[in-house]
Amino acid sequence: MSVKNKIVEETVDTIIDSIEEKLVDYMFELGKYSETNDKFYKDKEELTNLVIKELNNRIRGVVQY
Numbered sequence: 001m002s003v004k005n006k007i008v009e010e011t012v013d014t015i016i017d018s019i020e021e022k023l024v025d026y027m028f029e030l031g032k033y034s035e036t037n038d039k040f041y042k043d044k045e046e047l048t049n050l051v052i053k054e055l056n057n058r059i060r061g062v063v064q065y
Contacts, residue, residue, distance in 0.1 A: 023047055 001009075023044065027033050033040050 019051060020048070023051060 027040070027044065027047065031043070033043075
């Protein structure tokens with residue numbers, strides 16, 4: 001793996017980890033969750049998909065290919 005590919009991979013992994021951490025933080029802070037039960041994980045999966053869609057929309061709006 002080239003150095004550039006490694007940098008990209010590490011950056012993407014860090015961003016994904018950060019998104020997941022913040023999503024969980026906001027779920028507890030704003031979503032009134034008190035435990036990580038089945039509903040929490042189902043909602044987390046749904047919210048993760050929505051965040052990814054929103055990021056994709058914003059990136060496509062900023063970056064013109």
